[in-house]
Amino acid sequence: MLIQTGASGFTHPHGSEITPEGVYLRRRELLQWAALGGMGVASGAAFAKADTPDALAPLRALPSSVPGALALDKQTPFADASSYNNFYEFGLDKGDPVRNAQALPTRPWTVRVEGLVQQPKTFDLDALRKLSALEERIYRLRCVEGWSMVIPWIGYSLSKLLAEVQPLGSAKYVEFVTLADPKVMPGLRRSVLDWPYTEGLRMDEAMHPLTLLTLGMYGHELPKQNGAPVRVVVPWKYGFKSAKSIVTIRLVEREPGTAWNKAARNEYGFYSNVNPDVPHPRWSQATERRIGEGGLFAPKRKTQLFNGYEAQVGQLYAGMDLRKHF
Numbered sequence: 001m002l003i004q005t006g007a008s009g010f011t012h013p014h015g016s017e018i019t020p021e022g023v024y025l026r027r028r029e030l031l032q033w034a035a036l037g038g039m040g041v042a043s044g045a046a047f048a049k050a051d052t053p054d055a056l057a058p059l060r061a062l063p064s065s066v067p068g069a070l071a072l073d074k075q076t077p078f079a080d081a082s083s084y085n086n087f088y089e090f091g092l093d094k095g096d097p098v099r100n101a102q103a104l105p106t107r108p109w110t111v112r113v114e115g116l117v118q119q120p121k122t123f124d125l126d127a128l129r130k131l132s133a134l135e136e137r138i139y140r141l142r143c144v145e146g147w148s149m150v151i152p153w154i155g156y157s158l159s160k161l162l163a164e165v166q167p168l169g170s171a172k173y174v175e176f177v178t179l180a181d182p183k184v185m186p187g188l189r190r191s192v193l194d195w196p197y198t199e200g201l202r203m204d205e206a207m208h209p210l211t212l213l214t215l216g217m218y219g220h221e222l223p224k225q226n227g228a229p230v231r232v233v234v235p236w237k238y239g240f241k242s243a244k245s246i247v248t249i250r251l252v253e254r255e256p257g258t259a260w261n262k263a264a265r266n267e268y269g270f271y272s273n274v275n276p277d278v279p280h281p282r283w284s285q286a287t288e289r290r291i292g293e294g295g296l297f298a299p300k301r302k303t304q305l306f307n308g309y310e311a312q313v314g315q316l317y318a319g320m321d322l323r324k325h326f
């Protein structure tokens with residue numbers, strides 16, 4: 001596991017059987033060529049579905065009520081955000097989730113919220129959608145691999161859901177457990193991670209208004225490859241903290257184990273706040289490539305501390321050594 005791979009010196013953190021980014025870029029160039037009429041309909045079929053959210057049910061949302069939740073950057077095209085994914089339950093290549101996740105049944109779906117709470121509850125999808133006004137939040141998402149996207153997510157602050165179950169004073173962390181169904185998830189056959197994929201946040205991080213319980217994107221319900229029907233998005237942390245297809249949210253006293261931290265403790269810390277000054281042991285985190293923006297030759301962007309959300313979340317970490325708690 002966790003072997004260096006990659007074309008042109010690119011080093012991939014996740015697993016050993018990886019599609020180098022160059023393959024993706026060539027695919028994009030092919031798509032662009034196809035769009036210009038250079039190619040017939042034949043080879044576009046596998047991707048055509050992902051080029052527009054029209055196949056997904058629309059989800060109406062209000063503008064964001066949370067300060068700092070609207071990145072002014074240009075949005076990543078839907079076609080990119082829904083076809084270049086990490087969702088290891090469906091395979092390790094960036095193109096595997098869109099290909100393999102379509103068999104994931106997302107209705108009925110329930111999320112159990114339990115643990116150190118006054119009132120444990122199970123929510124079905126309709127209950128989740130009705131629990132609070134849906135808002136559009138345009139967040140940057142920065143993957144630990146060195147790329148980023150800007151996505152108009154739809155949802156509401158996770159704090160609204162947690163308030164429903166009345167957390168006890170002893171609850172210090174929130175654990176997210178995601179679906180692990182071998183019938184529909186071919187990736188579970190490989191033990192690259194300890195399934196189910198789990199993640200966690202400290203209570204104050206989970207309660208921060210920017211932490212989004214996410215039900216949609218681009219004006220529609222979530223595509224399966226993006227974590228349908230419900231995921232979290234934590235915009236100031238590396239992308240792997242934003243767990244997809246959640247089935248249980250558990251309030252606990254101790255820092256919970258998390259999938260990537262368990263797989264490689266020295267490479268993926270529990271906090272995983274985006275930080276250009278703390279390199280991954282095998283590559284720098286100082287810059288990033290924006291997906292959908294000019295391909296290989298576009299200049300890289302400088303990565304920002306807390307992914308640019310320092311004004312909103314910096315005080316959560318006052319007095320903490322961010323090199324130690326990476």
Ligand SMILES: Nc1nc2c(c(=O)[nH]1)N[C@H]1C(S)=C(S)[C@@H](COP(=O)(O)O)O[C@H]1N2
Pocket residue numbers: 081084085086087088089141142143144149178197225226227238239240241242243244245
């Ligand atoms: N259940 C689950 N959630 C997951 C992952 C995963 O493999 N399984 N990958 C993570 C990683 S590494 C990233 S970068 C983001 C990608 O989200 P996106 O495909 O919607 O951009 O999802 C995160 N959530």
Ligand SMILES: [Mo]
Pocket residue numbers: 086142143144145238239240
């Ligand atoms: Mo990632």
